[in-house]
Amino acid sequence: MPISSSVLEELLERSPHLRPQLYFKSSLTALSHAMEDQVLAVGGNPVVIASFQKERFYRQEANRYRRISALTSQVYVLAAPETSFMNGEDDYEIIPFEAADQLSQEWHLVVIGPNYSTCLICRERSLLSHEVGAMDQSRRFEGIWTFDREVCCAAADILLARIGRYRSDLQPKLAEATERISATTVDMAAVAPDPFAQRLVTHLQAGQYKLLKAYRSITTQERRERLVNSITSAIRQSLDPAEIFQVAVKELQQATDVCRCIIYRCKASDTSAEILYEARRDEQIVSLQGETWQLQANSLFQQIAETHETIAITDTTTDRTFDLEPIRAVLDQWHIRSWLMVPVIYQGRLLGMVELHHCMPSPYSWSESESMLVEAIANQLGVAIIQSESYANLEDLNEQLAALERTRSNLIAITGHELRTPLSTIQVCLESLATEPDMPLELRQVMLNTALGDADRMRKLVQDFITLSRLESGRVEWHLESLDIEECVYLALSSLNTRQDTQLPDIKNEVTAMPLVRADGEWLVEVLSKLLDNACKFTEAEGTVVIEAHPNGDRMLEITISDTGRGIEPTQLEAVFDRFYQEEESLRRTASGTGLGLAICRQIILALGGQIWAESDGRDQGSQFHFTVPIVKEPGKPFLPMASTPIADPPKRKRRQKKSS
Incomplete structure (x- = not known):
């Protein structure tokens, strides 16, 4: 049967003067390690009782407790089993409890030695709805941490009673532990606090270092997100690549504080590219704007065009990974000591390049975060270029649609006019001929000639339509x-x-x-x-x-x-x-x-x-x-035939011989 009562509650009932405190998991980890290190440093055959909430937490400390068990025979470890945690004696006593037991919500460590004692009795607080999914180190516990021997003995007594209920076979050993706890008196003057304090300070320093590292990571991420957001904002506000590149090169230089940042458009097959977008740290850095960047002899560009991967060179004077000799003069001329090249790629297509140049005498090692930052910007630029091209294509399509609409309107107007006019004339002439049998012969001939002329006009119109259609198709x-x-x-x-x-x-x-x-x-x-x-x-x-x-x-x-x-x-x-x-x-x-x-x-x-x-x-x-x-080719010279597609025969005219004037 799972035990539903809390060790912390029982301890508070026995010692009502105690006031629970709030602890974060990182604090409990530091205290626990400090208590364990004190056992390892002082020894003295103490009684050690540790209660881990789950087996996986115990596995992280298993080696530590093997070392402690070499100093004392009274070591008890409790945890809720997940895989292989079961009753047994492995240098120390292992006591599993059910996952539904209240102990699965608590964290305990009790150490009682001949001349020192300390205990840590805590219960985890339930997470609020907005805290679900928070980091493990932010888990909170409430409980008691004290050196008071009377409180430590009370806590040990409660835990030993629990162990007895889980494992009745340990009653003789538990009785020995209880006798050792009650028989021992403590001389506080003989207690050596140094191991505990040193370990606690070390752990806190390590925690501060991790916290500082986390803050740096957050700052880098915030800087990256701010830069990406500024580029994204520029993309949303303008579809002009020139304006977007100007914003990107300026923001990127300021974010990285690099000597020189350049962006240029290029394709994998290009032999050169003109540098149009540049940002420099100060005026002492030589400007590359307006210069032509030779790409064919640049082994770095050729590799990027093939692999689409970023290249970072810490020192161009000593690097042996790439063949930089063909461009050594360029590196010296523009004082490029360290070089970062990031391709602008969209769906496997090279659209441009982002370069960062470090021009100081000492080399600079590009960090992974800097590479990731530039790659994020390059991805945004790729999207901007494609959007700009799509918009330009859309404008062309709109112009073509407008032209087609004008053509349709003209076709309707022209054909309507060109067909209606001769048809009306033909109809009038034929109606006159049909209804006026006494019409004079001369007028009858005029009517016929007019109808024939307009019929020929209609024939030419239809012939032009057919001719153009055949030519275009x-x-x-x-x-x-x-x-x-x-x-x-x-x-x-x-x-x-x-x-x-x-x-x-x-x-x-x-x-x-x-x-x-x-x-x-x-x-x-x-x-x-x-x-x-x-x-x-x-x-x-x-x-x-x-x-x-x-x-x-x-x-x-x-x-x-x-x-x-x-x-x-x-x-x-x-x-x-x-x-x-x-x-x-x-x-x-x-x-x-x-x-x-x-x-x-x-x-x-x-x-x-x-x-x-x-x-x-x-x-x-x-x-x-x-x-x-x-012109017809001269003898001995090849003639380049036109490229055309064979189609139906044109209307033939009778050829005439040239007449002398």
């Missing part, structure tokens, strides 16, 4: 051949003359003998035709359109179509090649068209391996459209 099969650009210009001019029903501006063809180009003739003529048509459309009949060609380097031929027409605002020179672009709003433009012609030209020229661009000084200043195509 890669469904064109290109037939490259050697071409005379002068012949292609002639074919484009002939096509323009047959299609125009209005007066054209003066067109000057200044293309003379040029190197042959490698291109698809049908598509090249298509580009020339659309550019010439575009120039004539926006140039008055009194104006001029000029076609020129000249080599652009030794591999490309540049063709230019200039006009003296409306011109283009400088801010719109790139936009004119976008799909459905119209200089004026779709329903207010002064020239018909879908805005697909230049977009088609760009797709064709890029596919042929060239470039296309526009130039203009602004409104009413005319414009120039340039494009390049590859």
Whole structure:
């Protein structure tokens, strides 16, 4: 049957003058060790009774009690068994009690010798709800600690009675212990307190050292958390990496008090990096800001790029772990005596580097806490970089979505206008022909010609949609051949003359003998035709359109179509090649068209391996459209073919022989 009564309560009943005190576990540990050391130092065959709450607490002191049992035969140890603690005699008496026994909540140690005595009788206080999970050393006990021999004997008597109930086989030995306790008198003058006091002071000093170490750890953790919080706050307040890096490098230098702290962006494949973010302890430290950091010859960077692990070097002048000779001049130039390099990593990707430089004459040993602090900051910087890139990508996507929305709106407006207008005209003409059988023949012919013209306009609109779709989706099969650009210009001019029903501006063809180009003739003529048509459309009949060609380097031929027409605002020179672009709003433009012609030209020229661009000084200043195509290779020189995807055949035109002017 478990014993539910408390040893402390029984002792207080026998000695009502005693007043329990509050003790922390660390204090009880110090007192217990001091009492045990006094036994080891003084000896004297005392009676020692120790009650551990649980077996695991006893195991920590087992060796100590074996040493004590060598000095006296009267040693009793009580504990609640957990694994192998059971009745027996192992140099001293072992007495297990049930876990439900009140002793499992108490801590006792009684020592009664011939000329000294002391006892420690305590009961653990229950933890409050907010204290659950607190550190073991903060456990609290209430109880009695005294040298009073009368109190010590009373405590020993209570514990010996308990032992007798647990182990009746020890009655003869217990009687001997009781007789020894009652027969012994103490001469307090003969008591040697030195072992007890020395051990108590030693333990308290050790406790103070542990406490100081804990305070330092807490301070370091607090500094680390403050720094991480400041970087996190900067990340939340701004998505600009430059601003975040400026805050990080400053805070990190102040937190570590290092001579120099730098942060730079880099990838594993980079050969160099520019130092843009730096913080120094004072102006006497040479600045690295704006310098280019060579990475290819830096064995430290190469290892970090491969392993993604921090590198700390205490002394760069004596280190033999890394090959620093290729960068010895750099170390000497910037006075780097001790070096800490921490990579900025995100999901296995190297994004940058954080470096701490110690520049004093004596080396500096980087502590683990400093490395962990910098690594925590590097992790935050990695998140900041990725967030910034994601935000930039999101902005690009938003711009693309806005462009798509504008394209959709333009498509609806343009196609609606371009299709509705000719359809309305065709419908009116056909209705007139159907309802007016007596219409004069001349008017009937006008109606038919108008309907046919608008039907052809609709056909061209649909054809442009289909052509651009095929070009953008890669469904064109290109037939490259050697071409005379002068012949292609002639074919484009002939096509323009047959299609125009209005007066054209003066067109000057200044293309003379040029190197042959490698291109698809049908598509090249298509580009020339659309550019010439575009120039004539926006140039008055009194104006001029000029076609020129000249080599652009030794591999490309540049063709230019200039006009003296409306011109283009400088801010719109790139936009004119976008799909459905119209200089004026779709329903207010002064020239018909879908805005697909230049977009088609760009797709064709890029596919042929060239470039296309526009130039203009602004409104009413005319414009120039340039494009390049590859020149046919000379014998003995390799030709680099364009990269394109084969797709369906383009509409074929009948080739004409060049006519003499």
